[in-house]
Amino acid sequence: MKSTVEDAELISLSKYTDDRGTLVPIESGKDIDLVFKRSFFVFDVPRGQTRGYHAHRSSEQLLMCPMGRCTVILRDGKRSREIVLDSPEKAVYVPAMIWNEILYEKNECFFLALTTETYSNQEYVSEWEEFMKLKGIK
Numbered sequence: 001m002k003s004t005v006e007d008a009e010l011i012s013l014s015k016y017t018d019d020r021g022t023l024v025p026i027e028s029g030k031d032i033d034l035v036f037k038r039s040f041f042v043f044d045v046p047r048g049q050t051r052g053y054h055a056h057r058s059s060e061q062l063l064m065c066p067m068g069r070c071t072v073i074l075r076d077g078k079r080s081r082e083i084v085l086d087s088p089e090k091a092v093y094v095p096a097m098i099w100n101e102i103l104y105e106k107n108e109c110f111f112l113a114l115t116t117e118t119y120s121n122q123e124y125v126s127e128w129e130e131f132m133k134l135k136g137i138k
Contacts, residue, residue, distance in 0.1 A: 002095035003135070005074045005081035009093040011062070024066070024088045026114070032093060034060055036114040043111070045104040052101040055125040057134075059117035061094040063102075068109030075099040077137040099131055 013031060016023045028035050045051060050073075063072055065085035072083045072092050076099070083092045094100055102111060117123055125131045132138070 003097045004076045004095075005079050005098065007095045008074050008081060008083065008098060010083055011091045011093055013089045013091055015089045022088070026062070026091070032062055032091075034062065034093075034114075034116050036062070036116060037118050038115045039113065040115075041110060041112045042102075043109065045109055045111075047104060047107045050101050050103045053099075053126065055099045055131050056096050056115070056117070057123050057125060058096050059115045059123055060096055061100075061116070062091050062114040063094060063100075064088070064091045064112045064114075066110055066112060068104070068106040068111075070109055070111055071103040071105060073101040073103065075101075077132050077135040097125075097131075097135065099125075099128070 011032060013024050013026060042051065063085065066088040069084065069086040072085060074081045074083070074094065085092065104111070125134060
């Protein structure tokens with residue numbers, strides 16, 4: 001099972017632009033080998049605010065910041081990794097059981113997440129100590 005920060009993957013999405021605007025499609029099984037069951041977006045977050053501070057027990061995610069700039073901070077209990085999302089064509093795949101924090105670096109950020117599981121409060125690991133225990137790290 002993938003569960004280290006090295007397993008997180010920066011993905012370049014296709015972009016199609018013409019005089020009507022720009023389109024960035026995301027297709028399950030084509031752009032990424034996941035089937036999405038849930039999507040949500042976050043906006044109106046003040047610049048400098050960090051959200052997240054949790055891991056998902058089984059859900060995998062595709063995280064994007066199509067507008068603005070966010071830094072995704074990933075932790076696996078031993079290592080950490082920061083990935084900047086600052087264009088609509090960038091996305092990051094995050095495996096299950098990776099702690100994530102999202103730093104919003106601009107006031108106008110629009111953050112989008114696609115997940116492989118539907119919402120369940122039991123899916124979230126929101127305490128760092130519990131996360132470390134579940135990862136088997138003392």
